[in-house]
Amino acid sequence: xxxxxxxxxxxxxxxxxxxxxxxGVAATNHASAGAWAAAGGIxxxxxxxxxxxxxxxxxxxxxxxxxxxxERHEELIDYAIEGAVQQVQKAHDIAGGRGAININVLWxxxxxxxxxxGVLERTRGLVAGVTCGAGMPYKxxxxxxxxxxxxLPIVSSGRAFxxxxxxxxxxxxxxxxxxxxxxxWLAGGHNGxxxxxxxxxxxxxxxxxxxxxxxxxxxGISDEVPIVMAGGVWxxxxxxxxxxxxxxxxxxxxxxxxxxLTRESPIPEGWKNKLMDIEPGEVLLHKFxxxxxxxxxxxxxxxxxxxxxxxxxxAFSTQEAGDHTFQLDVGVKGKNFWVTRNDLxxxxxxxxEGFTDALKTPDNTLVFVTPEEKGWIRKDQADCMGCLSQCxxxxxxxxxxxxxxxxxxxxxxxxQKTLQDIAHGGPIDDNLMFAGHGAYNFKKDPFYSNGFxxxxxxxxxxxxTGD
Numbered sequence: 379x380x381x382x383x384x385x386x387x388x389x390x391x392x393x394x395x396x397x398x399x400x401x402g403v404a405a406t407n408h409a410s411a412g413a414w415a416a417a418g419g420i421x422x423x424x425x426x427x428x429x430x431x432x433x434x435x436x437x438x439x440x441x442x443x444x445x446x447x448x449e450r451h452e453e454l455i456d457y458a459i460e461g462a463v464q465q466v467q468k469a470h471d472i473a474g475g476r477g478a479i480n481i482n483v484l485w486x487x488x489x490x491x492x493x494x495x496g497v498l499e500r501t502r503g504l505v506a507g508v509t510c511g512a513g514m515p516y517k518x519x520x521x522x523x524x525x526x527x528x529x530l531p532i533v534s535s536g537r538a539f540x541x542x543x544x545x546x547x548x549x550x551x552x553x554x555x556x557x558x559x560x561x562x563w564l565a566g567g568h569n570g571x572x573x574x575x576x577x578x579x580x581x582x583x584x585x586x587x588x589x590x591x592x593x594x595x596x597x598g599i600s601d602e603v604p605i606v607m608a609g610g611v612w613x614x615x616x617x618x619x620x621x622x623x624x625x626x627x628x629x630x631x632x633x634x635x636x637x638x639l640t641r642e643s644p645i646p647e648g649w650k651n652k653l654m655d656i657e658p659g660e661v662l663l664h665k666f667x668x669x670x671x672x673x674x675x676x677x678x679x680x681x682x683x684x685x686x687x688x689x690x691x692x693a694f695s696t697q698e699a700g701d702h703t704f705q706l707d708v709g710v711k712g713k714n715f716w717v718t719r720n721d722l723x724x725x726x727x728x729x730x731e732g733f734t735d736a737l738k739t740p741d742n743t744l745v746f747v748t749p750e751e752k753g754w755i756r757k758d759q760a761d762c763m764g765c766l767s768q769c770x771x772x773x774x775x776x777x778x779x780x781x782x783x784x785x786x787x788x789x790x791x792x793x794q795k796t797l798q799d800i801a802h803g804g805p806i807d808d809n810l811m812f813a814g815h816g817a818y819n820f821k822k823d824p825f826y827s828n829g830f831x832x833x834x835x836x837x838x839x840x841x842x843t844g845d
Contacts (some may be wrong), residue, residue: 380844382621385418386604387527387737388555389478389506393420395843397606399634400482400509402423402567402812403794405803409463412472413834415479415791422509423469425497427454427765427794428461440798442763447772448780450765452642456491459496466501478506479506480530484568485513486669488764488776488805491521498525507555512568513767514542519550523827530606531747534562536568536589543597557594558606559587559634566634566671566814567607570718577663577672583607584620587805591627601627608632611824612816615844633841635814638717639826641833646803649811652676654829658818668771668790680796688789690728690746691739692721709736723834737788740770745788758792765794 385392398414400406400422407429411421429437440457452631460483469479481501482767483494498505502525510518511532519532522529525682531547531554533539549556560691562571563580571577587605592633594603604627605611611631620629638645640655641828662677666684675681695702695716706715706724708729715736717725725736725746733746737755768776768782771790775782800809821824825840 379616379842381566382519382612382620383842386630390421391478394418394746394838394842395604395630396838397480397608397632398419398422398628398637399608399632400564401634401638402484403427403797404429405643405645405812406482407644407796408468408472409466409644410637410640412480413642414838415469415473415477415613417835417838418477419838420478420480420506421469421473422480422482423462423465424484425458425462425465426487427458427464429797430457430461430464437446437802442518442761447762447764449495451488451776451780454763454765455492455496457508458489458493459500461494462497463500464498466504470504470689476648479504480507480509481505482509485510485515485518486671486767488766488774490515490767490806491517494518495522498522498527498741502526510671511558511560511570514538516542516546519547519553523550523553530556530558530668531556532558532560532570532608533574533590535586536593539590540572540596543593548597551597551599554599554603554628556604556606557590558608559590561582561586561607561609562631562672563609563675564815565783566674566817567812568662568667568669568671569609569663570665571672577665585612586624586630587620591625594627604628604630606630606632608634608815610816612636612819613845614725614841618844621838635817636837636841637834638813639820639831640686640832640837645801648803648806649800650831651677652806652811653813653817653820654814654826656817661813661815661817663815666790668769668787669766669794670768670770674812674815676813676817678811679807680809680811684789684791687745687747687751690745691789692717692725693743695742703790706736706744709734709744726736738785739787740785740791747788751770752788758795759786761791761795763794769793 386395396419406424411423414421444450458688507528509530562569667673702716728746735752736744760773767776770787773782773786796809
């Protein structure tokens with residue numbers, strides 16, 4: 379047992395202060411979450427478009443039959459509720475009364491509040507807490523408390539928590555079971571990096587977590603309510619000065635990337651094999667996500683296509699003005715595209731290389747793509763099922779008009795399509811592959827030598843030693 383680490387009381391029972399991160403679409407499910415709870419920790423079922431099963435135990439593909447986005451959005455909500463309910467029930471059975479089962483939702487996912495109500499209504503007594511980030515989930519406390527379930531907001535600063543506490547959470551203070559601090563520079567998936575923070579200049583998490591604890595104390599929140607450190611956590615020995623530290627109060631640790639490589643992890647073999655081979659610096663913090671948030675993913679050909687697409691980009695004016703005095707004569711139909719001389723020459727070069735179609739962005743720029751690329755961008759945009767509350771890629775919004783009012787952005791991608799595909803065995807080079815920035819440790823950590831893939835129980839036991 380690692381020095382100073384002791385169980386915490388969570389949902390009325392003693393558990394290890396080790397939380398499984400609830401990773402997005404189908405990357406954390408009943409098998410991994412149930413096993414994590416059975417090992418004495420807090421397992422987390424991802425309630426983001428979770429898989430459901432037929433009577434033979436086979437995954438039911440999420441196929442959308444409706445013609446309109448609004449109707450497909452209703453299908454999506456039905457799939458999401460049914461999937462998450464089945465996942466929670468199965469995880470609860472696997473846990474066998476040990477540990478605890480949380481669910482994870484993204485506040486900015488389409489239909490988030492309806493899905494949360496639908497899942498908690500049908501899983502009464504099975505869910506210990508709801509973790510929720512990706513946005514400012516003001517209504518989280520009210521919804522969770524109405525089902526007698528605790529809540530764990532995910533924040534990246536003390537300032538964000540203060541806003542949530544003052545506006546809403548102080549009214550349901552008894553149901554706050556922990557606050558998750560997710561490091562915006564180190565965590566995998568979507569991150570809460572603010573406009574005031576530099577993505578290229580990581581900050582030390584210690585003073586940021588100390589500030590979060592100070593804000594919690596201002597609100598009268600007991601030091602027994604844990605702060606869960608998430609992002610960049612690999613070896614507990616690296617965090618020894620955080621454990622039993624009166625400045626920080628009770629600390630728990632969330633593991634998002636390490637549980638990807640376990641026998642119970644639902645991700646396909648190709649993804650697991652790639653994790654074994656990641657080098658330092660191979661996880662990219664980028665802003666291509668249609669959510670508008672920064673996110674961290676493995677720098678594979680899929681991400682490189684997005685990078686190079688954005689590099690083939692020029693600004694235009696709809697009338698001759700300033701140095702935009704040259705009429706664009708490639709990639710567009712019509713004469714109202716005025717560009718600089720330099721950009722005209724670049725556009726002609728791209729055209730000659732086969733990037734013959736220019737697509738407008740919401741920022742009065744054009745990106746040059748191949749006809750094939752244009753075809754699948756337009757198809758993915760047309761097939762939108764409203765998986766986000768607002769999507770820059772398709773311009774869907776979860777509102778009366780179902781539109782953001784902005785032009786759809788071809789520099790982004792359909793996140794639902796790619797996450798569903800990679801989670802269910804699609805090619806790892808052609809899809810978004812989320813991972814935390816410490817994923818290179820799989821290659822360095824002797825625990826994984828000779829391709830060893832542990833069970834969840836073996837991983838938890840290993841973490842408890844400090845390694």
